[in-house]
Amino acid sequence: MFFYTRYPSSNMLKIFFSDVKFNRCITSQLIKWFSNFREFYYIQMEKFARQAINDGVTGADELTVSRDCELYRALNMHYNKANDFEVPERFLEVAQITLREFFNAIVAGKDVDPSWKKAIYKVICKLDSEVPEIFKSPNCLQELLHE
DNA sequence: TAAACTCCTG
């Protein structure tokens, strides 16, 4: 689900985890999950952006996120270990945008500001797309595997 | 104020 939405609202979570009986605790736990997901995501982005800079990349347009790049492998390993899901194309685009966003910010020296990442987060949170209906089913994993 | 976030740690 993270491949589609990085910032799901609590209402959205309730819809997509229809088999779960929500209470304060469960809700905050799921919210926490996505927070952790984002953390890993952004950390990877920053890491690869800095790596690109060290490797002598000069322009953000030289940075690209494809299905065979190292960054993609790291993300897929983390969110899609068993390769059960087909990662949507849109996710690659968002990842690339994020990577370039970090790249530009670092090159511009904005990382001296303690809260320099907030500007990037603000951009990325606008890039959530709709999650396919299948994910609403409690058995979505099985159903997806049968396709 | 309470929910939701980030940041740091285990």
Place this chain on the structure above:
DNA sequence: CAGGAGTTTA
């Protein structure tokens, strides 16, 4: 991932 502290936001 989970917990906790501290901040932001509605």
